[in-house]
Structure formats: C-alpha cells, structure tokens
Amino acid sequence: MLMQLNINDVGLDCMDDEEFSIFRDLVDRCINSSDRAQAMQDYPVRDGDSAVV
DSSP states (O other): HHHHHHHHHHHHTOOOHHHHHHHHHHHHHHHHHHHHHHHHHSSSOOTTOOOOO
16 A cells, blocks of 8 residues: 555656646546447437437
C-alpha cells in the first residue's frame, strides 16, 4: 500500500492543489457518465425504438 501511495504522489506531482481539485472533478464526472452508459446497456432495445445504441 505504501508503495502505491509513493507512486501516486510522483504521478500526480505535476499538479498543484487547484489543478488536482479540477482533475478530481473531471474524473468523478467521467465515472458518473460511464456508469450511466453502462446502465443504458442493461435496457433491451425493441423494434421501433428511436434510440438504438
């Protein structure tokens, strides 16, 4: 676990606190939209539906 923390510190060292906050917000939004996209795949597509994914 400690090794991973050290790797994360080095990998994210290029960002200051404000940039990291923006980055974290973007990642959260990407995760949420990915979750919604995954949920859409659970709905069966019927003949005649206008929204075919």
